[in-house]
Amino acid sequence: MLHNPGYGPPFRRRRRRGMLTHGMMTVLGAAVAASLLLGFHNSPSGAPGISLPGTGAVPAPGSQSAPLAGGEQAIVTKIKPGLVIINTTLQYNSEAAAGTGIVINADGLVLTNNHVIEHATKITARSASTGTTYTATVVGYDKTGDIALIQLRNASGLTAARLGNSSSVKTGDSVVALGNAEGQGSITAKPGRVTGLGQTVTASEDGGATASETLHGMIQTNADIVPGDSGGPLASSAGVIGMDTAGNDGSTQQASTGFAIPINTALSVARQIAAGHASSTITIGYPPFAGLFTGSGSDSSPQAQAQQQGGGFSGGIGNTPRCYTSNSGLSVPSSIAPARAGALVVGTICGSPAAAAGITGGAVITAVNGQAVGSPDDLTGMLSRFHPGDTVSMTWVSPSGQQTISRLHLAAGPPQ
DSSP: OOOGGGSSSSSSOOOOOOOTTTTTSSSSSOOSEOOOOOOOSSSOOOOOOOOOGGGGOOOOOOOSOEEEOHHHHHHHHHGGGGGGEEEEEEEEGGGGEEEEEOOOSOOEEEEHOOOOOOOOOOEEEEEEEOOEEEEEEEEETTTTTTTEEEETTOOOOOOOOOOOOOOOOOOTTTEEEEOGGGGSOOOOOEEEEEEEEEEEEOOOTTTOOOOOOEEEEEEEEEEETTTOTTTTTTETTTTTEEEEEEEEOOOOOSOOOOEEHHHHHEEEEEEEHHTTHHHHHSSESSSSEEOEEEESSOOOHHHHHHTTTTTTOOOGGGOOOOOOOOTTTTOOOOSSOOOOSSEEEEEEBBSSSHHHHTTTTTEEEEEEEEEEEHHHHHHHHHHSSTTTTOEEEEEEETTTOOOOEEEEEEEEEEOO
């Protein structure tokens, strides 16, 4: 949920489809609140050595060209062909999601929100102009700015959306929010006006895997941004001036309030990604994964971590599956390792590096490359410093008490 005390009722980010729960739509939610340190069974095409398009593939904001004549319908007619309908599979979260993307060049480079593609194990995008469906790969993403750049595979000759210049936007400007509303598989348009500039909001999702994040410099609008619109354009007569990102809970009686990332900001980040300029906030390509479900937090006690995950133990190592294909049915391990500190493994993904090393639910990770792991958050931070293809030494204690040092060859995982 997007929580902004200045506007009263909560705001909510828009992306998931399936069973509607307080503005976030999801199917088959997790049985245990576990973090994912994991990814694909096999590295996706182009990962980790994904081909970067270069800065020249990302256009500059639109110039002060003649505005589109004909009002709202002219905007929709001009912008809609440059959009794609995005569907993702989040296999390890037992979920599916839907959103929207903005085509920014004819070869299928697409701008969208990071929260549209995060944790996705498969991404497809269907062109609103041709109806052709493409498999998409992740070029990179900015988690803190909620911006992602994806590439449609084997795409050419696509219609790029007409881009405006968000530096010219003024309060009161007429706008249209376009997107895959409610994940229904078609582009709809909602008219409105710009009601604020330079806004700061804190975004999260009810029941989702995403932690809250603060977004700055947002365009505020009274256009009705709904689930599935995320990643779609907020457009004016000058073209796309923003990227739909969040809206208030439609179940309330308050007036519609939505937020969009200025297109100039989104394109600036996209250029950095296209050039391969990674930073503390920008990830190029796919992150590394070990194949672990863990808890979260800074508590060093595996026993306390287990209690936070849902209770005590029934005893008997055999009651815990050796591995999982998703978090559906994921439960607290029936027995845990006798380690005083470390990160408790709730389960491992079948076929992952961790599973191949013999690590199972109930094991405790105590060190990575000789550096002590004091908590689940420690483990997450340590692994985030590596890249797909790297090999790490992982020290772990099995539920029976045996200590092992395994070499894990990290693969490529879903965007985080």
